[in-house]
Amino acid sequence: MKRTRVFQMTVLLLVIVSAVTVGYWLFDQHVRGVEKTTALVRLYDQQSAAARTLLAAGVPVEQVRTLLPDLYVGADQVALAPQRRAALLDEQQRRLRQYSWEGGFFLFALCACIGVIFAALRAETRVLNEQEQFLALVSHQFKTPLASLQLSLETMGLRQLPPEHARALMDRMLADLTRMATMVGQILDSSRLSHGRMELKHEPVLLDATVHRVVSQYLERAQTDHISIEAHVAPQLQVLSDPIAVDAVVRNVLENALAAVAPVGGGKVTLTARAVGSEIELAVRDSGIGFRPSDHEQLFRKFSRLNAGAGSRYYGTGLGLFIVQRLMQLSGGRVSASSEGLGRGAEFLLHWPSVPVPP
Numbered sequence: 001m002k003r004t005r006v007f008q009m010t011v012l013l014l015v016i017v018s019a020v021t022v023g024y025w026l027f028d029q030h031v032r033g034v035e036k037t038t039a040l041v042r043l044y045d046q047q048s049a050a051a052r053t054l055l056a057a058g059v060p061v062e063q064v065r066t067l068l069p070d071l072y073v074g075a076d077q078v079a080l081a082p083q084r085r086a087a088l089l090d091e092q093q094r095r096l097r098q099y100s101w102e103g104g105f106f107l108f109a110l111c112a113c114i115g116v117i118f119a120a121l122r123a124e125t126r127v128l129n130e131q132e133q134f135l136a137l138v139s140h141q142f143k144t145p146l147a148s149l150q151l152s153l154e155t156m157g158l159r160q161l162p163p164e165h166a167r168a169l170m171d172r173m174l175a176d177l178t179r180m181a182t183m184v185g186q187i188l189d190s191s192r193l194s195h196g197r198m199e200l201k202h203e204p205v206l207l208d209a210t211v212h213r214v215v216s217q218y219l220e221r222a223q224t225d226h227i228s229i230e231a232h233v234a235p236q237l238q239v240l241s242d243p244i245a246v247d248a249v250v251r252n253v254l255e256n257a258l259a260a261v262a263p264v265g266g267g268k269v270t271l272t273a274r275a276v277g278s279e280i281e282l283a284v285r286d287s288g289i290g291f292r293p294s295d296h297e298q299l300f301r302k303f304s305r306l307n308a309g310a311g312s313r314y315y316g317t318g319l320g321l322f323i324v325q326r327l328m329q330l331s332g333g334r335v336s337a338s339s340e341g342l343g344r345g346a347e348f349l350l351h352w353p354s355v356p357v358p359p
Contacts, residue, residue: 008124012117019110026103030096037092044084047071051078145176152176200242200330204355207246207273207280208233214250215271218258226266227258233273239280239352241331246352249327249335252320253284253348260288260346267345275354279333282350290339290346299337300325328352 047068054064055078065073072081152169155161161169211233222229239246254269261267267287274281291299302322321337328335332353339346 008117008121012114012121015110015113015117019107019114022103022107022110026099026107029099029103033092033095033099037088040088044070048078142180145180148176149173200245200327202240202242202331204238205241205243205246206235207237207239207282207352208235210243210246210250211271211273211282214247214254217251218254222258222269225258225262227261227269228267229254229269229271231271233271233282237273237275237280238355239333240355241333241352245327245331249324249350250282252324253335253350256320257284257286257288257346257348260290261286263289264343276351278354279351280354282352284348284350285345286347287345290342290344291337292342293339296337300335324350 048071051064051068051071051073054067055061055073061073065071070081070084072079152173156166156169208231211231215229215231219229250271254271257269261269264287269284269286272283272285300321302319325335328350333351335348335350337346337348
């Protein structure tokens with residue numbers, strides 16, 4: 001990566017030097033053009049003085065005109081011929097226009113290259129920073145359940161525990177393993193989606209069955225964090241998508257909603273679905289920490305975490321909403337998010353194509 005950065009900086013420096021060189025060339029050509037015109041005018045002034053001397057010496061006017069064709073020689077006046085003056089000025093303007101167009105084009109191209117390279121450097125820096133934050137986050141996320149697993153196993157190995165205590169420790173170990181498996185699954189899904197290696201089916205999926213199955217898996221966690229979950233999905237609503245993709249989308253959005261509500265000490269998450277034209281809309285509303293409206297687009301960026309920590313035990317990997325957006329795109333649907341501001345909750349709208357009704 002260091003070699004790539006050195007190469008990019010070298011190219012950027014060379015392009016900047018080239019742009020400065022072209023700019024100087026334009027300025028120099030302009031100065032030279034003006035100087036050339038000035039020198040020619042001075043030469044014609046000298047010829048006019050010579051013509052006046054010849055006339056004063058008695059040389060015929062016609063002979064002076066033959067000797068100096070670029071001058072207008074009259075009985076009492078000697079000056080640069082109007083047509084020659086016009087041709088001289090036209091030549092100067094033509095060259096200036098030529099240099100301006102050619103130099104301007106190259107200068108524009110070089111400036112565009114500078115902009116593209118600079119934008120690439122900024123994007124690369126941002127991605128590197130996000131990856132470093134992601135690695136630090138994932139390391140911390142794995143360290144916590146691993147430490148919990150180690151403590152539980154050491155406790156069980158030191159002494160014989162009552163069945164209820166042993167059962168509680170086993171439940172905690174299973175929860176830690178599930179947490180790590182979820183994080184690994186998100187990382188793998190993110191990699192496959194980024195490289196386009198995931199193929200989805202398109203078949204009818206009962207939305208209410210998926211929503212209620214996912215919600216049931218989070219009821220215990222929601223109860224611990226004093227969060228109520230309500231789901232209102234009509235049983236006849238069917239979406240045209242991949243069953244696994246619908247499950248992953250609902251799971252990640254619900255996980256995000258719970259993580260947003262937990263820091264405020266409890267609240268409510270509501271899931272409602274309805275048919276909207278040729279689509280099925282699932283709205284997931286929460287009373288959590290919310291986000292600034294200007295951060296809407298950043299929500300779905302890879303590794304993006306607007307409220308990292310925020311007092312919640314569920315930090316996440318910053319991949320959940322990225323996975324949601326990619327899965328919705330691959331399913332022919334879309335996802336959007338809105339919030340009235342920090343501390344005012346948020347709403348996520350998921351739209352899938354509905355199953356066509358047979359005639």
